[in-house]
Amino acid sequence: MSKLRGFEKVTTFKDVNLPVRATKNAAGYDFEAAVDVVIPTIWKQGIGTVLKAALKGDAVLLDEKMVKEVKPVLVSTGIKAYMGEDEFLQLCNRSSNPLKNFLLLGNGVGVIDSDYYDNADNEGHIMFQFINFGLTDKVIKKGERIGQGIFLPFLKADQDVTVGERTGGFGSSGK
Numbered sequence: 001m002s003k004l005r006g007f008e009k010v011t012t013f014k015d016v017n018l019p020v021r022a023t024k025n026a027a028g029y030d031f032e033a034a035v036d037v038v039i040p041t042i043w044k045q046g047i048g049t050v051l052k053a054a055l056k057g058d059a060v061l062l063d064e065k066m067v068k069e070v071k072p073v074l075v076s077t078g079i080k081a082y083m084g085e086d087e088f089l090q091l092c093n094r095s096s097n098p099l100k101n102f103l104l105l106g107n108g109v110g111v112i113d114s115d116y117y118d119n120a121d122n123e124g125h126i127m128f129q130f131i132n133f134g135l136t137d138k139v140i141k142k143g144e145r146i147g148q149g150i151f152l153p154f155l156k157a158d159q160d161v162t163v164g165e166r167t168g169g170f171g172s173s174g175k
């Protein structure tokens with residue numbers, strides 16, 4: 001059988017499981033976390049303190065120094081994906097993640113381009129980008145299912161233009 005699309009382990013991640021579909025008609029391949037990771041709550045600094053005080057009925061003024069930005073956390077999967085040139089892998093959240101774990105994808109959906117595979121920078125390592133809107137830090141354990149990937153075809157415009165070669169991800173193609 002010729003290779004059309006699929007998953008492989010990133011070289012440095014030997015003991016991860018390749019994504020599988022949970023049921024016969026599931027559209028998404030479920031990805032697991034490759035490592036233990038903590039997603040800090042966005043409320044950790046400042047606003048959380050104010051909210052807690054407000055819930056108790058205490059008056060607290062929010063000032064700039066109390067607030068610290070918390071970035072989304074990239075969660076390693078240890079997986080790379082190959083596919084046709086006119087295909088991409090769409091990364092989606094699990095619907096149980098916001099409901100049970102207060103976890104959102106920072107980018108809404110992730111787009112894994114076919115030219116990301118085996119790139120010189122990180123070999124095409126697929127990452128999920130999580131924001132924790134819960135009040136406490138969330139620990140994700142290695143092997144926990146974190147999200148899903150759906151292979152899709154895409155179309156090109158009549159005026160199709162490309163400006164360079166992919167060398168990595170997350171901003172590697174410029175501003």
Ligand SMILES: O=c1ccn([C@H]2C[C@H](O)[C@@H](COP(=O)(O)OP(=O)(O)OP(=O)(O)O)O2)c(=O)[nH]1
Pocket residue numbers: 091107109110111112113114115116125126127128129168169170171172173174
């Ligand atoms: O959730 C994501 C989104 C993207 N990627 C990887 C695969 C994708 O091919 C690459 C670039 O993603 P995108 O084009 O969405 O991000 P960008 O900010 O435009 O980065 P670049 O300049 O590298 O294209 O990063 C992930 O691993 N997870």
Ligand SMILES: [Mg+2]
Pocket residue numbers: 173
């Ligand atoms: Mg891009």
